[in-house]
Amino acid sequence: MPLPIARLLLAAALSAPAVGAAQTPALPNTPVPAVDLQRYAGTWYEQAHLPMFFQRKCVADTTAHYTPNPDGTVAVRNRCRTRDGTFNEADGVARMVDGRSSTLEVRFAPRWLSWLPAVWGDYWVIALDDDYRWAMVGSPTRKYLWILSRTPQLDPDVRTRLVEQARAMGYPVAELVDTPQRAQD
DSSP states (O other): OOHHHHHHHHHHHHHSOOTTOOOOOSSOOOOOSOOOHHHHOEEEEEEEEOOOGGGTTEEEEEEEEEEEOTTSOEEEEEEEEETTSOEEEEEEEEEEETTEEEEEEEEOSOGGGTTSGGGEEEEEEEEEOTTSSEEEEEOTTSOOEEEEESSSSOOHHHHHHHHHHHHHTTOOGGGOEEOOOOOOO
């Protein structure tokens, strides 16, 4: 091969992006500055989530209920409908990390295991409506993502904007699982 053509091919290969190379997110994956945990308290309806082991049996009606505790932690009750129509519930506790109300860790393991770092999962509020009508929760690894609403059905335009924001933050939104809402028992 003539040397000029080889140089051109080498230059083209070096300047072309690698197939499957990770793209730099357009937005940083950071939590919102602060969350008023009293306003955040109450029931949230899951609209979508990234697949995860703990939700493998959930097929609809997934909610999270948060109750602030006097010690500054937050009681968490997750609930979802399973394939057979029954409800599965899990109770946990959330605590602030570094004193930030938007950077939490959640534990569903028994209290006596709380000394183990592995039982705590990251819970970052990465987007929040000014009126606390919707929220988006993620993690530093981008492995977890939930889109939540105060109502069973989130406005489709808001949902689209949140998915696009998550995409720009580097979350694998192509893997999002929609959460159907049916009549609660």
